[in-house]
Amino acid sequence: ETGVTQTPRHLVMGMTNKKSLKCEQHLGHNAMYWYKQSAKKPLELMFVYNFKEQTENNSVPSRFSPECPNSSHLFLHLHTLQPEDSALYLCASSQEAQTSGRDTGELFFGEGSRLTVL
Amino acid sequence: AQSVSQHNHHVILSEAASLELGCNYSYGGTVNLFWYVQYPGQHLQLLLKYFSGDPLVKGIKGFEAEFIKSKFSFNLRKPSVQWSDTAEYFCAVNAPYSWGKFQFGAGTQVVVTP
Numbered sequence: 747e748t749g750v751t752q753t754p755r756h757l758v759m760g761m762t763n764k765k766s767l768k769c770e771q772h773l774g775h776n777a778m779y780w781y782k783q784s785a786k787k788p789l790e791l792m793f794v795y796n797f798k799e800q801t802e803n804n805s806v807p808s809r810f811s812p813e814c815p816n817s818s819h820l821f822l823h824l825h826t827l828q829p830e831d832s833a834l835y836l837c838a839s840s841q842e843a844q845t846s847g848r849d850t851g852e853l854f855f856g857e858g859s860r861l862t863v864l
Numbered sequence: 865a866q867s868v869s870q871h872n873h874h875v876i877l878s879e880a881a882s883l884e885l886g887c888n889y890s891y892g893g894t895v896n897l898f899w900y901v902q903y904p905g906q907h908l909q910l911l912l913k914y915f916s917g918d919p920l921v922k923g924i925k926g927f928e929a930e931f932i933k934s935k936f937s938f939n940l941r942k943p944s945v946q947w948s949d950t951a952e953y954f955c956a957v958n959a960p961y962s963w964g965k966f967q968f969g970a971g972t973q974v975v976v977t978p
Binding site for chain 2: 748750781786787788789791794802836838852853855856857858
């Protein structure tokens with residue numbers, strides 16, 4: 747049990763489908779993230795939300811659309827994906843300092859959603 | 865932009881052997897440094913972290929890492945590995961005040977044979 751729960755764990759979709767990934771954190775953290783993990787590549791930061799506000803969009807194509815209705819929930823809406831988008835999508839949360847401070851919190855990860863785009 | 869380089873993509877060693885995984889980063893300023901581990905079928909979890917102070921950091925499960933500022937390195941070590949240390953290991957960096965924007969290395973797959 748990580749405190750960060752992702753659903754579904756596995757998803758297969760066609761290029762014309764619309765689906766969503768869900769993440770919920772039970773840790774009381776104020777920041778949530780989406781990362782993409784592809785084989786033999788570094789984890790790629792996609793989106794960052796602090797206090798429900800998006801603070802980072804790391805040049806992610808618009809076919810990925812994040813939503814953060816509150817500080818405990820994060821969604822990734824998927825639309826007209828490409829086969830190269832197949833990957834493990836990881837959600838993470840952390841407790842960030844509310845003022846400028848060095849001690850940024852560690853990331854707590856979910857187990858990921860394995861996405862296959864046909 | 866920050867980048868993180870892990871020297872080995874795949875390491876195979878026997879139980880009781882010593883392990884050292886290299887990590888170098890490129891960033892001109894002060895950084896926070898982390899090692900994460902992903903056991904087969906499990907989520908990424910923190911092994912250890914360095915923010916400041918003693919450059920030799922001890923983490924869970926007998927792991928330690930040494931921050932060498934002059935070499936921009938944060939190598940992970942374990943004197944004697946066990947079969948249960950089979951996992952993928954990721955080095956990560958972020959800058960202070962960065963609101964958690966971590967830069968990860970590509971990972972090193974470690975296989976420990978009985």
